[in-house]
Amino acid sequence: MVGNTTVDPLAWASVVTKPEINSVRNPSTGHVLDVPRLIRAFRYERAILLRQKLKALVKRGEARLVCATCGVPVYLACSTTKRFFFRHRHEDGSCPAVTRMELSEADIRAMKYRGAQESAAHKRIKELLLRSLAADPRFKDVAPEQTWKASEGLSGLRRPDVSARADSTRLAFEVQLSTTFMDVVLSRKEFYRLERAALVWVLPFFHPSYRRMTDDDILFGNNSNVFVVDESTAAASEAAGTFIMTCWYRKPVIQGDKIVDEWVERMVRWDEITVDVDRQIIVVFDYAEEATRRREELRASRLERIAAAEAAARQALEDQENELREQVLRFVVDASCENDYLPRYKTWLVLNDRLRSVGYGLDGEYPDLQTATRIVHLIESARAGKPVGFRYKSFAELGHHLIHQHPELLLAFGHMLRRFGTRDALYSDDRTGKLRAKLDAIRSELTQDPKYRMAEDEERLCAFLSMGTSRKARPDNDNRDLNGREAA
Ligand SMILES: [Zn+2]
Structure with a gap:
């Protein structure tokens, strides 16, 4: 846990010290935007969502921003210290701005080591999840690693960590690991949305003051709710005979004349959870709606x-x-x-x-x-x-x-x-x-x-x-003249 930088969701986003790409262009309007200014205009939580949106658009070939120097589509990237910058979608050496780097051998070794460590954790969480779901009779077809073929007319294949069905809703559970990249998060979300199924990301651990990049991608992409499955929630599920997870969510509260976040952590039963298949949002607490209400309150009191x-x-x-x-x-x-x-x-x-x-x-x-x-x-x-x-x-x-x-x-x-x-x-x-x-x-x-x-x-x-009495009274008042006759 050394070296993690965690940013307050409501803090202004910051930019890396020397961004290689200093200005970007909106290809549809031709406007050139200064990168540091653009990035600093967003709150951190918004920048994370913007990053996801730009990535999705670039993949669909609908780049909203291109490098102002070479015209190659760019997307927003985030450094390990949670500072933002723009990266070319591809680089062939023709642009003086170099934003992609070869991984060193040491990097690759470190990633492999982390991968090996995580696969053990991954396996453990999957088992805890299976135990939790098996304890609740409402969940049918609970199975690990089952191949999920796209419905007719759609393409693709997924193998969720755990799949299940609750009433009429098909569910795919994925254990989130630090090696889960944003691309994966986005493409899986899209796959299950088209399948009319709900994708539930499950974390092995969460703490608001220690958030990895992938935690933020899932947290802010899910209306500021994340779910944790661990030994204690599995035991609680089995004891209650109902599926229980720990939910962490942000709760906006008014402090003085501004809104700050409180973090709430509590164990929740599956029936406290709202599933929105269209938006692929699975929440206990509607942060966005509450934040809007609080902002209205602040405005009214102001x-x-x-x-x-x-x-x-x-x-x-x-x-x-x-x-x-x-x-x-x-x-x-x-x-x-x-x-x-x-x-x-x-x-x-x-x-x-x-x-x-x-x-x-x-x-x-x-x-x-x-x-x-x-x-x-x-x-x-x-x-x-x-x-x-x-x-x-x-x-x-x-x-x-x-x-x-x-x-x-x-x-x-x-x-x-x-x-x-x-x-x-x-x-x-x-x-x-x-x-x-x-x-x-x-x-x-x-x-x-x-x-x-x-x-x-x-x-x-x-x-x-005379407090205005020396002036002609307004028509709705007495309107008679000096001699006491009605004015014409
Ligand atoms: Zn360029």
Whole structure:
């Protein structure tokens, strides 16, 4: 077990230090892709699946990627330290990138030695599997090394380690060894898929932190579930009279704001296992579906957090505006004649700067305090239904004053009277009916003549301080004009 590198399935895939093939081309689009960038864009589990897919496509003669230098189809390979690179499908010396190597004698000796060691383990697992299946009466035709001929119209021949039948499902069990190459995994999968049978890979041993390349090929190709048969599962099968294996699977859990894996190891009965013959996927736990659900949950809670933060920010802004509005209104209303003008003007400049910072201040280097004062008095008069701050006794007098001295304030005044419900106070003071006559005469010009229009900054300030009541109400609200008649 020396020198094994095991990668977190959710970690980003890494590339070998100096990939011989540095760029690959997609022959259908002509796009050239940088190899390190391409590889690092995948999570490790995805890279393993991509590797299987590219291999299968190359074998079918449908290369999705070719060497950008020579145009030979390439597939994704993985080093012993689980770093990825591209390899030519064949090499004839015409490409400067050399990706295939002759095996040294030492390599071959080591492989033979490992092979001999493994064949003993292989035999042992096969026997344990036979014992386990024989213990369960639901399994029929349990047999070792039986030749499996392809059905009519299909070609090929396989000899699964153990074959059996459970109900209507035909099963082929293969013991996975470190010498099981990806090609073998893929071609057997395809063979049994066409046979409408299920291929079950059985491992002699598994541990998530010690995974060989072939373990990863089977694990990720099988929705992150692997099965182990050993002495203890065989004993459990015999004791229970039902086929039992150990299943290892990944379980996605949310930790903070991301998804991490938990590994689960437990003994499972055959009836806990779901067999999907079309996809050749045999699982106890649907990792992919669970991961999708967890990602949705994360997304939802992220959106919730964003919405809450936005609401809090809106509330903070509203609080700040309310406080500023109160301060400006009090500053004007509470002023007395004894206040010195200069310090008062300085305070106003500070307030106006704050108003400007939220978009409602008066423009210019010397914003007029009198204008601001008039606006506040207008608002307070409309609210009170009597003159506030203006030196008039009756509300009607204030109306005459506005018509002659400040026609630009008439529209805002009218809107506020309506919204504050103080319009009647204006006419109850108008004993002679003169005010009503004047207003009747100018009504048609109110929205046309520029003299009835406030300067933009003054209008904005007035709307801010009156909380929008100085503006025409939206159509769904009260829509009557200054004289209390329904608008046309
Ligand atoms: Zn090449």
